[in-house]
Each structure stands twice: as structure tokens, then as C-alpha cells.
Amino acid sequence: MNGRQRISAALRGEWPDRVPVMLHNFLMAAREAGVPQREFRRDPSAAAASFIRAVEAYDYDGVLVDIDTATLAEALGVPVRHPDHEPAHGVGARLHELEEVHDLPPPDIGRHPRVQVWVEAVRLLRAHFRDEVFIRGNCDQAPFSLAGLMRGQADWLVDLLDPEKHAAALALLDYCEGAVAQFLGLMTEAGADMLSNGDSPAGPDVVSPAMYARFAQPGEARLAEAAHALGLPYALHICGDTTRILDRMLATGADALELDYKTDAAAAHAAMKARAAFIGNIDPSGVLALGSPAEVERATRQLVELFADTPRFILNAGCAIPAETPPENLRAMIRAAR
Numbered sequence: 001m002n003g004r005q006r007i008s009a010a011l012r013g014e015w016p017d018r019v020p021v022m023l024h025n026f027l028m029a030a031r032e033a034g035v036p037q038r039e040f041r042r043d044p045s046a047a048a049a050s051f052i053r054a055v056e057a058y059d060y061d062g063v064l065v066d067i068d069t070a071t072l073a074e075a076l077g078v079p080v081r082h083p084d085h086e087p088a089h090g091v092g093a094r095l096h097e098l099e100e101v102h103d104l105p106p107p108d109i110g111r112h113p114r115v116q117v118w119v120e121a122v123r124l125l126r127a128h129f130r131d132e133v134f135i136r137g138n139c140d141q142a143p144f145s146l147a148g149l150m151r152g153q154a155d156w157l158v159d160l161l162d163p164e165k166h167a168a169a170l171a172l173l174d175y176c177e178g179a180v181a182q183f184l185g186l187m188t189e190a191g192a193d194m195l196s197n198g199d200s201p202a203g204p205d206v207v208s209p210a211m212y213a214r215f216a217q218p219g220e221a222r223l224a225e226a227a228h229a230l231g232l233p234y235a236l237h238i239c240g241d242t243t244r245i246l247d248r249m250l251a252t253g254a255d256a257l258e259l260d261y262k263t264d265a266a267a268a269h270a271a272m273k274a275r276a277a278f279i280g281n282i283d284p285s286g287v288l289a290l291g292s293p294a295e296v297e298r299a300t301r302q303l304v305e306l307f308a309d310t311p312r313f314i315l316n317a318g319c320a321i322p323a324e325t326p327p328e329n330l331r332a333m334i335r336a337a338r
Contacts, residue, residue: 003061004193007134007314011194011233011255011277015311019304019337022062022136022279022314024258027087027323028330029054038084041067042113044120051121052128058330062134062193065122066320067114069198072140072179073149075112076104088114093152098159101172107179110186118183119190126191136235137192139183142199142223143176144216150176153201160207160215169215177219181226188230195227196235196258205240205262212245221252228253235279239319246271261287261318265306273310281318282333289322293332300336 001009006020026047030040033050040047051063068087074080079092095101109115122137129135141149148156150172159165184195201207202216220236227234233255241262242249249257256277259268265281272278282288287299300315307313315337321330 021060031323048124075109122190137187142197143219146176200239203238203240224253277312284317296332297336
């Protein structure tokens with residue numbers, strides 16, 4: 001089997017010939033290629049070349065195309081800062097009052113230059129790897145997270161506590177969902193094997209499970225359905241400890257959940273092994289970046305052994321791998337899986 005076949009098999013619930021590895025390593029890939037983040041997010045050729053170099057250096061199975069968490073927000077008018085050596089990030093809100101959502105023009109993200117960088121990077125990777133390496137086209141933020149960037153995270157959470165603002169909040173979520181759905185379509189056309197979104201503020205570390213169920217999960221479910229209508233599997237990522245909402249995340253219909261190291265892996269195994277692929281969840285900072293190779297290998301073997309009774313397992317870190325991660329630690333993780 002090649003990398004694309006391994007990950008595809010795991011997503012279908014079929015046994016691959018070995019544990020597939022798909023890394024959330026855009027920060028590390030760019031740094032090792034000598035590409036500053038400013039260039040990485042502006043030049044699709046530089047982004048693609050960084051991922052190609054990383055696959056050749058570490059021999060893993062799937063590329064997760066990710067650039068930052070502010071591209072869709074910027075395409076929708078959120079002020080964004082562009083540091084030279086860090087990912088772009090929002091620095092203000094698009095909506096000073098929630099009710100301003102009703103005055104927004106229809107979303108049209110396809111021509112935004114930064115969106116096109118993500119899409120063109122996927123095209124270049126598909127042309128280079130052909131059918132050998134799996135390409136996951138991440139589509140930036142899911143609606144709940146994107147709405148927080150549009151409104152400003154603190155104000156967004158306060159708005160959700162006011163029942164009188166719920167109609168406008170749902171309108172903003174619908175607006176953001178429309179923008180994300182456009183991104184799914186663009187990534188599909190570019191040749192991605194899988195689509196995904198991150199919805200980090202939707203987890204129990206930030207909002208209650210009840211709030212997740214009302215305001216975040218419905219949009220995630222519709223995106224999973226949209227991905228399936230496009231003919232591709234869908235993955236959902238939420239940061240933090242998602243143990244309490246695993247069943248609701250699975251109810252979205254996502255084919256895979258990429259889970260943070262804070263989530264109880266045993267609980268995730270029990271909930272997911274017959275329903276969706278588990279992607280994760282080695283601690284990216286405390287273990288991969290700061291641990292020894294022996295510690296990385298031990299953590300990896302424990303996780304691989306836990307999921308040894310199911311093919312629905314794809315090894316990764318629990319979130320983005322820090323740029324400073326020692327190469328020998330990443331090799332130790334991959335070696336332990338194989």
C-alpha cells in the first residue's frame with residue numbers, strides 16, 4: 001500500500017498494511033524548508049515545496065494542508081496581522097454589534113488571494129504526488145469558530161448568553177457556514193482527498209456541551225453532509241478536552257475526528273472504533289517538542305496499542321506540531337508506529 005491507500009483504508013474501516021501517519025506539521029515543515037511564515041502563507045509554491053520536503057524527509061502517508069486560522073476571517077473582512085515568522089491571526093472584529101450581520105454582503109471567498117494560496121498548494125501537491133500520498137485539504141475554521149473571529153471572541157460568547165441575540169447569532173452562523181461551504185468546494189476541485197475544519201472554541205474548555213449542541217454541532221453536521229455530497233470524507237478538529245462531547249461530535253457524521261491530547265484516548269477509542277477514524281493524539285508540545293525520543297516512542301506505542309483492535313486509526317499529534325520540534329522526535333513517533 002502507498003500512503004494514500006493506507007489512509008483511505010483506515011477511513012473506510014478497512015485494515016491498512018501498517019499504521020498510517022498524517023501530520024499536522026505546517027509550522028515545522030516551513031521552518032525546516034527555510035520558508036518564513038510570511039512567505040508560506042503568500043506563495044503556494046513555497047507552501048507545497050515545504051510539505052513535499054517534509055514527506056521526503058520523514059516518509060509519512062498524508063499531508064494536512066493548513067496555513068493559519070485567519071484566512072477565512074480575513075476574506076470576510078476581519079482585520080488580520082501578518083507576522084514574519086508566525087501564522088497570521090485576527091486582531092479585531094468585523095462586526096461591532098451582532099445585528100450588523102444582517103447588513104453583510106453575501107460571502108464570496110473564492111477570489112481572495114489568501115484563499116487561493118491554500119487551493120493552489122493543494123493543486124501543486126496533487127500534481128506532484130499524484131495518487132501516492134493522501135492530501136487532506138483543511139478548510140480553515142468551522143462556523144462557530146469563524147463567527148467568533150467575525151464578532152470578536154469575548155463579545156461572541158457574551159452574545160450567546162443573551163436569548164434576545166440568539167436569532168442574530170444563528171444568522172451569523174449561517175453566514176459563516178456559507179463561506180466555509182465555498183471553501184469545501186474549492187478544495188474538492190483542487191484535488192483534495194479529504195476535507196476538514198477546525199472548531200476549537202466549540203469544545204468544553206470554552207463553552208458548555210449544551211451550547212455546543214445548539215450553536216456549533218448543527219453547522220458541523222451540515223459541513224460533513226456537504227463534503228459527502230462532494231464525494232469526499234470529512235474530518236472535524238476541536239481543541240482541548242472533548243471527552244464530554246464525543247458522542248455529539250460523532251453525530252455530525254464526520255468520517256474522522258482529530259482530537260487533542262487532552263481528550264481521554266481510551267474514551268475516544270470506545271466511542272469511535274466502530275463509527276469514525278481517530279486522528280491523533282500525541283501531545284504536540286509536552287511530548288513531541290519537549291520530550292526525549294524515548295518518551296515520544298513510549299507515548300506512541302501506548303496509543304498504537306490502544307487502537308490495535310480497530311483499523312480506524314491515523315497517527316498524528318493532537319494539534320499543530322510546533323516549529324521547534326526536534327526531527328529525531330518526529331522520526332521516533334513514526335518509527336514506533338511501524
